[in-house]
Amino acid sequence: MRHFISSVGVAVILCGAVPLHADIFYYPSEYTKSQNDIYALDVQKNILEKELAQLKKDSAFEKNRYEEKIRNLESRIAGLNDTLRETQNALRDERRGRVEDNAYNSLRIDEKDRQLKALHRESSDTQKKMAAEAQAQEKKYIAELQKLKKELEDNREEFRKQLADLTATKNQRIAELERALSEKSRELASCLDLAKQQKQTVSELEGQARELEDKLKKEIAEGNLRIKRYKDKLVINIDDKILFPSGSAVLRGDVKRTLDTVAEMLSKNTASQILVEGHTDNVPIKTPRFPDNWTLSTARALSVLNRLLTNKDLNPARFGAAGYGEYRPVAPNDTPANKQLNRRVDIVLQPLSAEAK
Secondary structure: OOOOOOOOOOOOOOOOOOOOOOHHHHHHHHHHHHHHHHHHHHHHHHHHHHHHHHHHHHHHHHHHHHHHHHHHHHHHHHHHHHHHHHHHHHHHHHHHHHHHHHHHHHHHHHHHHHHHHHHOOOOOHHHHHHHHHHHHHHHHHHHHHHHHHHHHHHHHHHHHHHHHHHHHHHHHHHHHHHHHHHHHHHHHHHHHHHHHHHHHHHHOOOOOOHHHHHHHHHHHHHHOOOEEEEEEEEEEEEHHHOOOOHOOOOOOOHHHHHHHHHHHHHHOOOOOOEEEEOOOOOOOOOOOOOHHHHHHHHHHHHHHHHHHOOOOOOOOOEEEEEOOOOOOOOOOOHHHHHHHHHHHEEEEEEOOOOOOO
16 A cells, blocks of 8 residues: 655665665655645746736726726717707797797787787787797707706716716726736745745755665664655665564663654654554554554654654654554565565655645
8 A cells, every 4th residue: 555645855774684775665645645735836826927927918908897887978978969069059040030939929929919000909819829839949948958858967966976987997896806916816825935934845855865864873773763755755664573572662772762863863853743553464463551553653753753852852743653553564575575565654844735834
């Protein structure tokens, strides 16, 4: 079963009894996942940069579109003002013509009056009718003019309201786009900071791995301890035969010095979280103390963790322990040598999560 590898970085594995080349201990899914994480981070950065550019284009486009609407409304208002002036001029001309007509009609009326007086009262009804028609016609023109002026004023007010609404909508949209742009900028800066931190962590883990290899030359040369780097993860793999007697979770006395050396290195590392993992082969165990391999692997992980934490420079908040039993082997359980490889304790270092920081 493959061991899970997260994020981007460096890993270290320390392996078993029989000396083997370091490159045989790897987790293909972990290595590929780590590479994919680095690639995904670059892709996300490119996507954010493209979204940032697109938001700038959208903002400019929205601004031009609203400005075009405003120009159109101003043009329509100007047209309505022209129509109003033309109507007022026509009304003035109509009134002037009506005054002239009234003057002419007055002369005619006077003439008619003289004729009527001559004819006594024969045409008095005609005179009254003409006066009433003239008065009615004037009232009609005045009413139509008043109606037209009111419509023009209503339209002008409506257009002014629409213009104010469009301006408010434009300003609101611009503010939203600016907030979105600011948020995307912060996300991009956060991604860049994360990439920088991970790069620094990888560099630190590389240096610590070299230091640990130098101090544990004897254990590595004997094939009882392996150090492996996987991108942002470092794995120290210790064979169980130097850690515990068979079927036991009590540390051997001579391995405590090795664990103290590891603890000293870990005390210099403040940018990683450390997980101590216990593993077994697939041979079942059933004792009063350990009813199954789950219990044995967990107890062994806790024994190693407790020894490491005797170093008071270590922060227990950065540590954890887990037992995986037989379910995360590094080799098939088909030979004694492979089973020996699977009986191990891994000390896994990887960058602190955002919550842990």
